[in-house]
Every structure is written in structure tokens, then in C-alpha cells.
Amino acid sequence: MTAPADVSALAACSIEELGERLAQRGYFAEQGLLTAIHLALVLSRPLALEGEPGVGKTEVAKVLADVLGRELIRLQCYEGLDAGQALYEWDYPKQLLHARVAEAEGREVGELYAERFLLERPLLRALRAGAGAVLLIDEIDRADSEFEAFLLEFLSDFQITIPELGTVRATRSPVVVLTSNRTRELHDALKRRCLYHWIPFPDAERERRILRARAPGLDEAAAATLVEAIKSIRGLALAKRPGIAETIDWAHGAAVLASEGARWPEALQRSLGLLLKDQEDLERVEARHELFAI
């Protein structure tokens, strides 16, 4: 496996070489995504990824952190997330205790808004990470739109002002990956600052490679059937189309059943609950036995 490279080194290598490095770490990207990552590094822009759940949006950040040898800092968004939870907070109970103890011992209370009372939250941590970081802002569509507006400022300057301490600037700007499941439209202003890429479902060849890397116990014929089945299942009008993550779970589940002596078609059918999480979808797929024939 190639050793971790820093951002400029990785930006300098060709798209094929980048794909090679990601593949070594078990991530198989199509050319569009590789170009997106390449440009994000070259132009130092945030990368906005959309796609159906389970196509590997979050995984991109993880594998990038691995390739770059940087720390991965994740900010999981949710409704009601505010700047305090994303940036920094003062540790009030600790400040209060400190003041009380100082009072009881008759000492000077000293500076209460000091470094040691500061609780770093993901965005601040990403700025202060000495060796740079990969910042993953996950499922941004879950956060409120005010939070998006706040992110604009952060993403354009990579600096945060703490009134009591001063301005914190990134020594090395973090590589930023934003993901969205598209439950709501992102603001145009935010998307304008990013490189936008829609990750499609993988084609059969790529999905086979992914399965070979992620579920090594699977036999070749079963893997081929599985990939074909997945393709047809995604073509059905389901409430929730299965992503790559579910496919891998399914493969693992079927492999366990097969190792316990079940035949492959039966193992695939019995572990279907790992792939589909909706009763009506399950019924619809189970009715089509020909999908599992090997």
C-alpha cells in the first residue's frame, strides 16, 4: 500500500493514480467522483456530494483521510444544530467550580475565559488540527437553513473569531467534504462554493470489485448472482432502493448462512432482510424467485 501523501502531492498525481490509491484502501470510485476529488484538492474547494443513501458518500471522507494521513473530523448534522455545537462552547460548570474553589482557598480567580475552559467542537477542531484535517460535514440537509448560512462564512475564510480569545485561523486548511441525502434542497449560495457531484449507483463491474474487497468470503458465482439481483432490484419501483452498504451487509449475511450449510440461492433469499428494510419491498422482491437462481 502506498504511504499517505500530503495534499499537494496527491493533487499533483494523475486521476488514474488517485483512483489506484483509493482502490488500495478498498474504495472504488468512478471517473466522475475521481475527477471531483482531484479538482477539490487542486482548487482547494469543498466537495458537495449527493446521492441515494448508501452509495458511499461518507466513505469518501474516510478514505481521503486515510490516503492523506490526516485526522478525520466529523460533524453530524441534525435539526436544531447550532453554531455552539459546531464551533466551540465554554465549559460553564468547570468555570463555576474553578471560581468557587479559588474563592474557598482565597486565591485570585484569574482568567475564566482561557484555553482550558474551551470545549472544542468539530469545526474549531478542524481549524486547529496541526497537520490539517479532513472535515466531514455529514447529512447537511438535516440541519436548518440558518446553519447553512453560517457554514458559508466558515467555508470561505476558514477562520473563526472567539471574542474572548481572538481569531483562530487554519494553519493548513482542511479538506472539506459535505454530504446530503437530498431530503431538502441545499442553498444555491452554498452549492456555488462547492464542487457538486451526484454519486450514482455503481455499475455491475464496479459493484463486483467492491464486493470482492469488502466481503472476501463470497464465492464468485454467488457474487455474480448477487450483483445481477441487485441491479434488477434497483430497477423495481421500491420505496427505498438498496445502496452499496446494504449490498455488502447482504453479502455478509448470505455468506454466514452459506457457511452454516445453506445452499446459495436459499441463503440469499433468507438474508434479504439485510438488503430491504420495508415490508412491501420485501414482498415484491421475494415474489421474484428467478433473481436468486445460480
Place this chain on the structure above:
Amino acid sequence: MTRRAQDHLHAFLRALAEAGVAASSPKQADFLMSLVASPPADITGLYWRARLTLVTDREAFTVFDAVFDAFFRGGQLLVEEPTRVPPDAEGETAAPNAGGEGELEQLEPRSGSGVRASAADLRSTRVLPPTSAAARNQLRELRATLADVLPVVVARRLRRGRRGRRLDVGRVLRTANRRGGEVVTLSWLRRPPVPRRVLLLVDVSGSQRQYSPDLLRFAHAVVRATGRAEAFSFGTRLTRITADLATPGVDRALEALSASVLDADGGTRIGVALEQFLANGRFLAMARGALIIVLSDGLERGDPAAMGAATRRLARLGHRLLWWSPLACDPAYRPATRGMREVMGDLDELAGARDLESLLALVRRLPQTTARARRTAARTWEAVDG
């Protein structure tokens, strides 16, 4: 880069703007910078650099692809014919002469230029009569009532309150600081109850013709009064009308509507419209945990099974699913059509609403309706029969 290449690129950017997928100038700068910083090896490389930097929406991909092909892959730039028949809700383009077993809808003679006339597509706009003074009073009353009767849910965000479950430590300390370090009062954080979202699905098909103006006025009152409501109209296709309804002034809003609701007074395909609604992730999020009210007579022209399946899913998503039908105002009415029989088991209420007065009565009864157990509409209607 040669002069010619530059011209070609700029023409490409202009063509994108003309095709309706204009990229802002920082995005264009990004695109050009990406070409300089990392020159593409082939057309596919150029394609990805262009799409990644210029397009910010998945919906724009097809238009972008067409323009790109025309400029860099030697394709023809297709000029859309103005008379092309748009695909219908199932994504199929209607044949110019509908025939065979397809039901033909009656053509009503209308005056007009004849430019929009087509035998296959009965899309029509309609001018609604102005709202009377009496109706305005009823609407005002509706808006005033709504705030008190909607079901509530505990807010996600913490707000300041006199009592609560969590101490607002920051605030307590800040006030204490101002008072010489003494904590005199405690501040709390709590999750106050907030009204649930209302989701209205209004049938504007031909069979609803005489009721739809009042139903749309009702929808306007709900959207204006509650702030978080969402409204959709459906006939043969689904249209989100929340934005139009948010216009202040009921007549102005209805005027805005008649421009966007294209299927007014056409046929009814409730199943298809609901499936269309459920297929959109963003719309789904609006239905989740909401008070869903369907304003329709339930006379389905399409497949009743599809209508049943879609309704079932809608019922599971929402807090309550109410079906208000103008037909149910008649004491002799029974939900006996195939479509209604399919959905009855999933409804929390089936009641009559044909004008503002009956709507107001139903709205006043909302607290009782939402307090009942779920899916009791069928039982209530069986009780009517004895």
C-alpha cells in the same frame, strides 16, 4: 489556450445560460481554473471538469449533457419544438390521436386562439370568481380557529422558559455575573409544544369543479395562518401550490394559482398523483408526522389498487390522515366506490366538506378527531349503517 478554443468555451458557457442552466461567474471561473490547473486528457475529462464545476443540481444534468454534446461531441443542438406534447404523470408521451380502449374525455368548446388546443391533453387554466364578503368573514374565522385546534408535537429545539427540565447553565451564570456572583433565579430550557405541520392534498379535477374554489380558499387560509403548512393540488398531475398560496390576499393567491395549476377540471388519477407525491423524498419529509388532509371525492379514474397502496403509505407516514369529501355531506352517501373501499381501512376520518361553512365545522372538531384512535373511519361508517 488558443483564441479559438477560448471563443468556443465562452460560447459553450453562453449556450448553457440560454438552455436555462446558467452558471454564476465564480463557478465559471472555477471551470476555467480547473482547465488550467489540471488540463483534461480527453473529452470525458473535460466533461467531468465542466459538470463538476458548473452544475449544482442533479435535475440540470440532462440539459447540460445535451449542450455539452452539441459543443464538444459533434452532436446537434436540439431546438425544442413548441408544439411537443409533454409527457404525462407516468412519463409516457400521449399519442397525438388517443384511441383504442383509452377513455376519451369530453371536449368542451372554448373560445381562444386555438394555439393551445390539443385532443390529447386537456390541460386548462381557469379563472375563479372573486371571494364574497361573507366568505372573507368565514376565512378570517378559520384562520383564528386554526391556531387552537391543530395537534401539537414537542419542539425539537430548546427554548427559554420559566420551568423546564434542563438548567440553562450559561444564562444562570451570565445573570449571576451581573449580580456579583450570586445565583438569584434559575433559568430553564424546555421544549414547548408546537403545532404539527398540516399537509393538504386538494383535488382540482372535473368532478370537484363546483367545490374546488372554496377548497383552494380554505387551503390559502391554512397556509397563511400556520406558517408550516404545505399544499398540493392534483387532478391528472401533482402540483405543489404552497408558494402560490403564500401570496397575501385570497383572490391574488387564487389568480397566481390558476397560472400554475394546469390540470384544473380534467380527469382524476388519485393513485398516480399520490405515487408521484411519495416518490419525491422532499415531499415525503413534509408528510412525516403531519396532519394530512385529503380534500377529494375519491372518484378514481385510474387503478384503485394503486390509490389504496399509496394511501396506506401516506397513512403510515403522517400523524393523522383525514379524507374530506364533498359527497359525504349527503346523508345517503356511503363510501362504496372501489377506490374508497380500498382506502377506508387506512383513514382516521371520512367527513363531508363542500364549502367554507362545512370546512369550518370540521376544523372546529379537529381536537376530538385527532384524539380518537387511529384508522377508525371504517368503523365509524359501519356504525352509521346500523
